[in-house]
Amino acid sequence: MTPELDPVIHAQARLRVVVTLNTLDEGDQITFPGLKDLLGMTAGNLSVHLGKLEEAGYVEITKAHRGRTPVTYVALTRRGRLAFEEYTAAIRTLLDMTAAPPSGDA
Amino acid sequence: MDDDEAELSPQESLRLIEQQSSAASRRLTPDPRALYVVWGIAWLVGFGALFLHHGLSGRPYAPISIGLALAVLFGMMLLAWAFTGFLLWRTGAPVRGVSQQRGMMYGFAWPIAFFTLSMIAGRFGAQLPEAEKSLLWASGSIMLVAVLYVAGAAVWNDWPMFAIGVGMAVLNAVGTAAGAGWHALLISVGGGGGLVVSGFLLSRRAPR
Numbered sequence: 383m384t385p386e387l388d389p390v391i392h393a394q395a396r397l398r399v400v401v402t403l404n405t406l407d408e409g410d411q412i413t414f415p416g417l418k419d420l421l422g423m424t425a426g427n428l429s430v431h432l433g434k435l436e437e438a439g440y441v442e443i444t445k446a447h448r449g450r451t452p453v454t455y456v457a458l459t460r461r462g463r464l465a466f467e468e469y470t471a472a473i474r475t476l477l478d479m480t481a482a483p484p485s486g487d488a
Numbered sequence: 489m490d491d492d493e494a495e496l497s498p499q500e501s502l503r504l505i506e507q508q509s510s511a512a513s514r515r516l517t518p519d520p521r522a523l524y525v526v527w528g529i530a531w532l533v534g535f536g537a538l539f540l541h542h543g544l545s546g547r548p549y550a551p552i553s554i555g556l557a558l559a560v561l562f563g564m565m566l567l568a569w570a571f572t573g574f575l576l577w578r579t580g581a582p583v584r585g586v587s588q589q590r591g592m593m594y595g596f597a598w599p600i601a602f603f604t605l606s607m608i609a610g611r612f613g614a615q616l617p618e619a620e621k622s623l624l625w626a627s628g629s630i631m632l633v634a635v636l637y638v639a640g641a642a643v644w645n646d647w648p649m650f651a652i653g654v655g656m657a658v659l660n661a662v663g664t665a666a667g668a669g670w671h672a673l674l675i676s677v678g679g680g681g682g683l684v685v686s687g688f689l690l691s692r693r694a695p696r
Contacts, residue, residue, distance in 0.1 A: 394496055394504065401508040405516060409586035412516075416582020420515055455584065470505060476498040 384479070385472035388465055390438045395423065396431045400440065400466050403458040411444060411455035432456060440465055518579045520649065521687040523572055528683030530568040534561030535676035538626065542619060542669035554618060594643055601632040623668040630660040630675055648690050655682060 391400055398421055406412060412420075418428050435441035440462030444455040458466070496504065540550040541557040552560075576595075580588060605628045613621040637653030640646070659678045663671030 392496065392501070397496070397501065397504055398508050401505050402512040405509050405512040406583065407585070407587045410583050410588070411585050413582040413584075419582075420512060457585075473498045473501045473505075477502065480498070 385475050387472055387476075388469050390434060390440065391465060391469045395427065396435060399428070399431055399435065400458065400462065400469075403441065403456065404463060404466050406457065408460075408463070411457040414454040414456060417456055435462065438462075438465075516579060516583060518575045520646070521690055522575060524652070524683045524687035524690070526571050527568050528680045528685075528687060530564035531680030531683065532676050533680075534564040535626070535672045535680060537561060538622065539669060539672035539676055542622070542672055544669045544673070546619070546669070554622065558622075590643060594640060597636055597639070598632075601636065602629070605629065605632060619668040623664065623671055626668070626671055626675065627660055627664040630656055630663075630679070634660060648686065652683070652686060655679075 391397055399417070402417065402420055403412070414425075414428070418425055421428065423431075432441055432443060436443055440459060442457050442459050444457070446453050446455060537552055537557040537560040541548050541552045541554055543549045576591070580591065605625075609621075609625050609628050613624050616624060634653045634657035637649055637656065641650035641653060656679055659674045660671075663674040666674075
């Protein structure tokens with residue numbers, strides 16, 4: 383059976399966002415500008431993708447203040463982490479299936 | 489549909505995951521190897537100066553006063569601390585949460601430990617001859633570094649850091665038994681040199 387790939391994650395830009403957020407420890411958040419610089423994306427583009435990820439419940443966006451400046455923090459939710467794990471597992475399964483299986487006695 | 493939404497083949501996906509996660513970890517976690525090299529050089533030079541002052545048989549190998557040797561040692565330490573602070577600030581700035589708290593609490597362990605040492609060695613060192621006083625400060629400091637390395641290894645589950653801490657503790661014990669000159673030599677060459685070598689030999693930790 384061919385595993386289904388989560389369409390929310392299976393797009394270049396959002397995959398990069400999810401992978402990057404997944405490198406943070408659970409319980410950590412990254413600032414929006416920090417994430418933007420790391421990914422080399424424009425603010426507008428990143429906002430759009432974060433919006434889609436937030437809609438799916440994969441990303442949590444927190445607005446806070448650092449002194450008087452408003453700061454937006456981004457983190458993967460538990461559900462997002464799980465979805466990424468499943469996505470990675472599905473990709474590996476697909477690759478195993480396409481790699482020709484060795485004939486039994488080789 | 490723009491490029492961002494482009495369909496990826498499974499190979500492309502996997503490659504992207506691997507590249508992006510190592511790039512992100514490189515940017516978000518300080519590279520311990522850079523710290524090992526910088527601290528290694530600081531110890532090599534600093535304890536090297538102290539060694540030249542003490543010599544192995546109680547006679548100096550170079551005309552370096554204790555004041556000058558300590559000035560070199562503390563100067564190198566300050567530079568290494570400044571570099572450490574800069575590196576931690578640069579990598580940790582955009583992130584907040586548990587790892588920041590963990591790092592902050594661990595970071596506080598250092599000034600707490602060294603403040604305590606300064607109180608102890610300051611009081612008892614006053615009773616000692618110069619070489620023994622110097623050894624009290626040096627061995628106390630390396631003991632704290634060794635213990636904090638071992639504790640740091642426990643915090644970040646970092647085996648190389650643990651091994652370096654244990655190695656320092658052994659060098660420190662042997663050097664303390666042998667006397668001020670030997671201690672400075674062992675910490676300079678074995679500790680400082682060992683740190684530099686570790687920094688170059690260790691490969692960067694794979695992202696979790």
